[in-house]
Amino acid sequence: xxxxxxxxxxxxxxxxxxxxxxxxxxxxxxxxxxxxxxxxxxxxxxxxxxxxxxxxxxxxxxxxxxxxxxxxxxxxxxxxxxxxxxxxxxxxxxxxxxxxxxxxxxxxxxxxxxxxxxxxxxxxxxxxxxxxxxxxxxxxxxxxxxxxxxxxxxxxxxxxxxxxxxxxxxxxxxxxxxxxxxxxxxxxxxxxxxxxxxxxxxxxxxxxxxxxxxxxxxxxxxxxxxxxxxxxxxxxxxxxxxxxxxxxxxxxxxxxxxxxxxxxxxxxxxxxxxxxxxxxxxxxxxxxxxxxxxxxxxxxxxxxxxxxxxxxxxxxxxxxxxxx
Amino acid sequence: xxxxxxxxxxxxxxxxxxxxxxxxxxxxxxxxxxxxxxxxxxxxxxxxxxxxxxxxxxxxxxxxxxxxxxxxxxxxxxxxxxxxxxxxxxxxxxxxxxxxxxxxxxxxxxxxxxxxxxxxxxxxxxxxxxxxxxxxxxxxxxxxxxxxxxxxxxxxxxxxxxxxxxxxxxxxxxxxxxxxxxxxxxxxxxxxxxxxxxxxxxxxxxxxxxxxxxxxxxxxxxxxxxxxxxxxxxxxxxxxxxxxxxxxxxxxxxxxxxxxxxxxxxxxxxxxxxxxxxxxxxxxxxxxxxxxxxxxxxxxxxxxxxxxxxxxxxxxxxxxxxxxxxxxxxxxxxx
Numbered sequence: 001x002x003x004x005x006x007x008x009x010x011x012x013x014x015x016x017x018x019x020x021x022x023x024x025x026x027x028x029x030x031x032x033x034x035x036x037x038x039x040x041x042x043x044x045x046x047x048x049x050x051x052x053x054x055x056x057x058x059x060x061x062x063x064x065x066x067x068x069x070x071x072x073x074x075x076x077x078x079x080x081x082x083x084x085x086x087x088x089x090x091x092x093x094x095x096x097x098x099x100x101x102x103x104x105x106x107x108x109x110x111x112x113x114x115x116x117x118x119x120x121x122x123x124x125x126x127x128x129x130x131x132x133x134x135x136x137x138x139x140x141x142x143x144x145x146x147x148x149x150x151x152x153x154x155x156x157x158x159x160x161x162x163x164x165x166x167x168x169x170x171x172x173x174x175x176x177x178x179x180x181x182x183x184x185x186x187x188x189x190x191x192x193x194x195x196x197x198x199x200x201x202x203x204x205x206x207x208x209x210x211x212x213x214x215x216x217x218x219x220x221x222x223x224x225x226x227x228x229x230x231x232x233x234x235x236x237x238x239x240x241x242x243x244x245x246x247x248x249x250x251x252x253x254x255x256x257x258x259x260x261x262x263x264x265x266x267x268x269x270x271x272x273x274x275x276x277x278x279x280x281x282x283x284x285x286x287x288x289x290x291x292x293x294x295x296x297x298x299x300x301x302x303x304x305x306x307x308x309x310x311x312x313x314x315x316x317x318x319x320x321x322x323x324x
Numbered sequence: 325x326x327x328x329x330x331x332x333x334x335x336x337x338x339x340x341x342x343x344x345x346x347x348x349x350x351x352x353x354x355x356x357x358x359x360x361x362x363x364x365x366x367x368x369x370x371x372x373x374x375x376x377x378x379x380x381x382x383x384x385x386x387x388x389x390x391x392x393x394x395x396x397x398x399x400x401x402x403x404x405x406x407x408x409x410x411x412x413x414x415x416x417x418x419x420x421x422x423x424x425x426x427x428x429x430x431x432x433x434x435x436x437x438x439x440x441x442x443x444x445x446x447x448x449x450x451x452x453x454x455x456x457x458x459x460x461x462x463x464x465x466x467x468x469x470x471x472x473x474x475x476x477x478x479x480x481x482x483x484x485x486x487x488x489x490x491x492x493x494x495x496x497x498x499x500x501x502x503x504x505x506x507x508x509x510x511x512x513x514x515x516x517x518x519x520x521x522x523x524x525x526x527x528x529x530x531x532x533x534x535x536x537x538x539x540x541x542x543x544x545x546x547x548x549x550x551x552x553x554x555x556x557x558x559x560x561x562x563x564x565x566x567x568x569x570x571x572x573x574x575x576x577x578x579x580x581x582x583x584x585x586x587x588x589x590x591x592x593x594x595x596x597x598x599x600x601x602x603x604x605x606x607x608x609x610x611x612x613x614x615x616x617x618x619x620x621x622x623x624x625x626x627x628x629x630x631x632x633x634x635x636x637x638x639x640x641x642x643x644x645x646x647x648x649x650x651x652x653x654x655x656x657x658x659x
Contacts, residue, residue: 060409094442101440110408111441115432121398122433125405125413132350132387132411152428155398162393317443318477320501322576323529 001211005279011053011210012274012285015045015267016292017078018069022241024296025068025085029245034085036098041069043208043240046266047172048073050205050213051140051233054221060108060130060139062123065100066239067112070142076104082299088306095309096317116177117143117150120169124156127167127230138166138224146177148191157232161198164229168220171232172207174239179251195232207235208266211273238264329519331484331512332376334491335452339377339414341523342498343384346412349498352390352403353416353452357381359391373418374454374513396426400451404434407449407503414498417453419461420469420507434503435478446501450494455483455507456547456597457641463633466510466641468546468598473505474574475602481574482528483507485549487519492526493572500528511547511597529576533585537567540591540655543582543608545571548595548646555651564655574604582608583616590621593654595646600628622658627651 003011022040029038041048044066052061052073063070071081076092084091084102092102103111110126113119123141130137147153148171160167171191175182188194195202203220206212213235220231238260242249249257274280329337343349356377358370371378381389392399396417403415417426434447457466474481482497482504484490490508497504534549535556544552549570556566569585571578586592592612596605605626612624627646635641 062405092442093440093444096442097440103437103441103444105408105441105445110405111437113433115428118401118428118432121401121429122405122408124398125402125407125411126409128402128406129409129411132406133348151395152397152401155393155395156402158393158395159398159402163390317439317441319480320438320446322480322502 001277003277003279008274008277008280009284009288011049012270013288013292014049014073015210015270016288017295018045018048018072019267020292020296021068021072021078024300026241026245028300035087038099038245039066039243040241040245041066043260043266044172044174044237045069046210046213046270047170047207047235047237048142050210051170051217053214054218055108055138055140057108059137060110060123060126061142062110062119062126062139063112063142064119064144064147065112065114065116066144067100067102071102071104071109071112074109075107076102076109078295079299079302083303083306086303086306087308088303089309089313090306094313096313117147117152119143120147120152120156124160124165124167127160127165128163130166131163136225138168138221140168140170140221142170142172144177145171145173145175145182145186145191148194149177149185157195157198157200157230160230161200164227166224166227167230168217168224169230169232170217171234172237173234174237176239176243178243190234192232192234201231203231203233205233205235207237208264208269210266210270326518326520328516329487330514330516331487331490331508332374332514334487334519335376335494335508336379337519338491338494338498339380340383342414342495343380343388345523348410348412349414350388350390350406350411351377351380351414351416352392352399354392354394354399354418356416357386357389357391372416377416396422397428400426401429401433403449404429404447407434407447408437408445412448412498414450414452417451419465420453420455421464421467423469423472430473430479430503431476435476439478447503448501449503450497450506451504452506452508454510454513456509456511457634457645458510458547460636460638460641461510462636466634470505470507470574471598471603474604478503479575480504480528481507482572483509483546483574484572485512485544485546485570486515487517489526489532489572491519492524493528495523496525496528499525504528507546509546511550526572529573529578531578531581532570532572533567533581534570535566535568537565537589539565539589540593540658541567541569541585541589542593542595542651543569543571543585544595545574545604546597548597551646551648551651552595554648558648558652559655579611579615582611583619586612586616587619590619591658592620593625593627593651595627595651597629597646599631600626601631603628625654625658627654
């Protein structure tokens with residue numbers, strides 16, 4: 001397996017943090033304590049953590065409306081994220097972005113994005129910056145199956161392939177674009193099939209298995225870093241909650257959902273495989289669960305107590321400088 | 325020292341100066357090199373559909389002067405991402421009509437990243453785009469859509485009226501830390517004049533009084549400045565002293581210069597080659613009524629194109645465009 005006990009514990013902590021963060025948000029939004037649209041990442045943790053474990057801090061990732069997991073995996077401060085969702089001035093975006101726009105450029109997080117497919121060209125641009133300036137960084141664009149029907153996907157992958165940009169396109173195929181099953185609206189069997197029209201490498205990973213994602217993302221990222229161009233990495237996964245908090249998922253096949261949630265949970269799969277390696281103490285996972293729960297309770301308490309933005313903030317940050 | 329350059333030539337020179345003085349400036353767009361950098365095999369580059377960027381790939385190479393696919397959303401979006409991560413891209417949107425195929429990266433990304441991220445990123449992007457009618461390019465290659473970009477908070481919109489301003493405004497736009505839409509009106513691209521050599525900037529957001537007058541203010545921008553000047557000369561012959569204000573920037577808008585001129589003359593005509601609804605002309609009319617009502621000695625007049633697509637036939641296109649006669653008629657109606 002090649003991981004030490006502390007490394008596996010840290011990976012588990014990241015995945016558990018995402019899961020618990022999303023469960024906590026589900027509670028808070030349902031209770032009316034947080035406003036706005038909220039799209040939860042639970043079920044897809046192995047992808048964000050598996051990919052980001054292969055990245056350096058200076059590497060750029062761009063995300064989607066379902067972006068909390070990518071933020072946590074890239075090292076964005078969980079307490080600042082929670083404060084952002086409470087609309088506080090101590091938030092990652094000083095209360096001006098909210099769930100669909102969390103960003104932390106110092107951590108290489110170029111932002112969640114409220115426009116489906118909208119982040120793909122931005123990340124492509126980050127890869128262009130690396131190439132033009134001769135930096136060794138790579139850029140990773142996370143998006144869903146739905147985004148691959150957008151023109152922005154097609155145009156970006158065309159350019160990235162032409163220019164052999166240091167970028168990896170990670171499609172998290174969770175089976176639904178909003179409420180519509182992917183097979184209703186995507187005419188190819190696998191999203192990976194689309195890469196052939198760009199002459200681009202494509203790989204399919206089990207998005208519920210950290211180790212599979214980690215290995216395949218690692219190969220794609222290494223190639224990008226060596227100047228060998230982009231890869232489309234499709235990760236098959238499932239969205240444990242609906243499209244957004246409040247979606248009752250009537251469109252979902254109950255048996256199918258049950259199968260994914262009960263038997264294919266990425267945290268369970270990870271714990272089983274990591275335990276088999278015999279380098280993590282059996283009670284270590286439960287100890288981490290407790291620490292993560294405590295961290296999130298603190299995050300909520302601190303966010304609730306944090307100051308709201310001053311009203312003058314409505315007018316700031318539109319421009320660097322704007323003088324008529 | 326100065327020498328005669330067309331507006332296109334002045335734009336080319338501004339880009340070259342910006343690229344020489346800052347290694348993070350790149351140029352990307354459809355045909356901006358156009359087959360260039362293969363000089364060893366005897367081919368020559370097009371340098372853009374109007375030849376504006378000819379020669380740049382030869383000096384700066386294909387790493388910094390990049391032909392893109394005909395994929396406006398992808399090229400503008402990529403430029404936005406590059407701007408947010410350390411480059412200072414100049415992206416060419418061949419014709420402003422192609423806002424239709426490129427809008428999301430401007431409307432929802434470039435204009436909002438800084439605000440949404442709480443001020444923690446800047447997007448120093450310049451989008452150069454050919455706007456306006458006058459080349460018989462018809463309805464999908466002739467629109468003046470600066471009213472759309474001006475209406476989006478977070479973007480700046482600039483429009484020069486002559487070669488000297490084109491060079492100085494473009495250098496300022498490229499070096500500006502915010503996203504700037506730089507319109508290149510067809511009506512002035514082939515206009516030539518003496519242009520200073522060397523590096524100079526004209527500040528964004530400041531209007532230029534190109535002709536002083538005391539009886540009526542003619543506010544114009546881009547290709548309509550020449551129309552305003554022609555009308556001003558005709559008015560002078562009839563004993564009316566017209567002041568001509570060249571806005572240079574539509575966002576930021578120099579309200580102060582507009583109102584100062586209105587206070588001086590008491591009469592306001594705005595000349596805008598776009599269609600009238602939601603136009604810059606009516607926006608400025610509203611500024612005059614809202615903030616300068618007490619200065620007004622007559623109703624504000626807007627001289628614009630009609631609310632139609634741009635026609636092809638030369639006679640129809642000329643009828644579509646505002647003319648000096650339209651300005652004279654508007655002044656005549658003011659009494």
